Amino acid sequence: MALARMVAPGLLLLLGLPVGTWPGLGLPRRPCVQCCRPAWPPGPQARRRDPEQWAQLPHLRPTIDISILKGEKGEAGVRGPSGRSGKEGPPGSRGLWGRKGQKGQVGLPGAPCRRASAAFSVGRREGLHSAEGLQAVPFDTELVNLDGAFDLASGRFLCAVPGVYFLSLNVHTWSYKETYLHIMCNREAAAVLCAQPGERSAMQAQSLLLPLAAGDAVWVRLVHRDRDNAIYGEHGDLYITFSGHLVQPATEL
Numbered sequence: 654m655a656l657a658r659m660v661a662p663g664l665l666l667l668l669g670l671p672v673g674t675w676p677g678l679g680l681p682r683r684p685c686v687q688c689c690r691p692a693w694p695p696g697p698q699a700r701r702r703d704p705e706q707w708a709q710l711p712h713l714r715p716t717i718d719i720s721i722l723k724g725e726k727g728e729a730g731v732r733g734p735s736g737r738s739g740k741e742g743p744p745g746s747r748g749l750w751g752r753k754g755q756k757g758q759v760g761l762p763g764a765p766c767r768r769a770s771a772a773f774s775v776g777r778r779e780g781l782h783s784a785e786g787l788q789a790v791p792f793d794t795e796l797v798n799l800d801g802a803f804d805l806a807s808g809r810f811l812c813a814v815p816g817v818y819f820l821s822l823n824v825h826t827w828s829y830k831e832t833y834l835h836i837m838c839n840r841e842a843a844a845v846l847c848a849q850p851g852e853r854s855a856m857q858a859q860s861l862l863l864p865l866a867a868g869d870a871v872w873v874r875l876v877h878r879d880r881d882n883a884i885y886g887e888h889g890d891l892y893i894t895f896s897g898h899l900v901q902p903a904t905e906l
Contacts (some may be wrong), residue, residue: 717870727833742777771814772898773803780827780886781893783877790873790884794891809872812865816902821860822846822873825885828854833882835874838863842874854885856892862900871897 744864776794791808803810812818812872824846826832832848836859846859865871886892 680744745778766894769814769816769902769904770799770899771802771812771816771818772797772799772896773810774894774896775803776796776891777893778882778886778888779890781875781884782792783875783882786877788875788877790875790885790893790895792893792895796894797896807872809870810897812867812869812871814899814902815865815867816906817900818863818865818871818897818902819860820863820871820897821858821895823856823858823892823894825856826851826854827883827885828852830856830883831878831880832884833876834884835869835876836861837872838865839870839873850880867905 673861774796775792775798777790777792778794781790789808792805795803795805802813802815820836820843822834822836822844824832824834826848829850829852831850832846834846835842836844836846843863844859844861846857848855848857863871875884884893
């Protein structure tokens with residue numbers, strides 16, 4: 654209470670001084686703060702007095718929440734036309750193997766497969782002597798001749814089914830005479846049957862496998878050399894035979 658009584662007269666003295674005397678007292682000045690809101694919008698006079706102050710004021714833009722104005726969803730429109738097909742892309746990676754399916758039903762029986770065939774077997778009952786250098790051996794007895802492919806008069810088999818054939822030639826030699834024959838394919842000798850002259854006659858045989866093309870001719874040729882060449886034969890018995898048959902057609906090779 655005593656302190657308050659001492660300070661109170663000093664405060665009253667300061668308040669009674671004029672405003673202009675305060676700076677001389679060394680008291681700090683407080684900045685002037687505007688306590689009332691400026692008029693808005695500012696008039697042209699205020700803008701001319703302090704244009705920078707009004708330029709620094711923030712610009713306010715009103716916004717509207719459109720979500721509160723959104724209406725209900727409308728109906729779907731008509732579907733437009735399809736666009737053009739795009740380019741084909743690269744093939745993808747191979748997928749996993751699927752499960753094995755069930756066994757199907759047995760089908761109807763097919764037609765039997767007809768296997769190609771060709772065969773001949775002919776003979777000669779009369780003996781034959783060589784009369785010239787090269788002589789085709791004709792035959793007079795037909796044992797087997799499928800499709801008439803062997804001509805007895807010329808002694809030639811004409812191949813109609815190409816493939817591999819088995820050929821066999823059997824003859825009886827003549828005593829004291831040479832036996833020399835060729836199994837021919839067209840104009841080439843494929844094999845030879847040969848026997849030297851002797852006191853006793855004997856059966857001689859030659860066989861081979863030979864590939865034939867369509868149109869090839871197979872025949873037997875008697876060759877006349879320095880010695881008398883002959884093959885033996887009798888009317889009652891068949892000593893000379895020439896046979897052949899298809900082993901496997903070319904389509905199955």
